[in-house]
Amino acid sequence: MGENSKLEELNMAREVDLDELLLSPRAVFGWLAKVRESAVALEGVNPQLIPDERARINDDGTLTIFVEIPGIITISMEVPRGDWAYRQ
DSSP, X not given: OOHHHHHHHHHSOEEEEGGGEEXXXXXXXXXXXXXXXXXXXXTTXXXXXXXXXXXXXXXXXXXXXXXXXXXXXXXXXXXXXXXXXXXX
């Protein structure tokens, strides 16, 4: 792997399992409200087809929480720096 590839990897957003992170109450309530808003689109969808939420750590320190139900909907929300942290 060349030096440029290493730098690009360091600057790329990184996807993680949401279970690896802690969220502030504001972020949790915001995410629940976002999912609630999208519930109409999920009516009749087999729950087994809905994957777990994921998170993307963005280069600027923000976090994007998302869940993609292929062919139906993608729900996402940005969480500001300071409203999330790694679990220790």
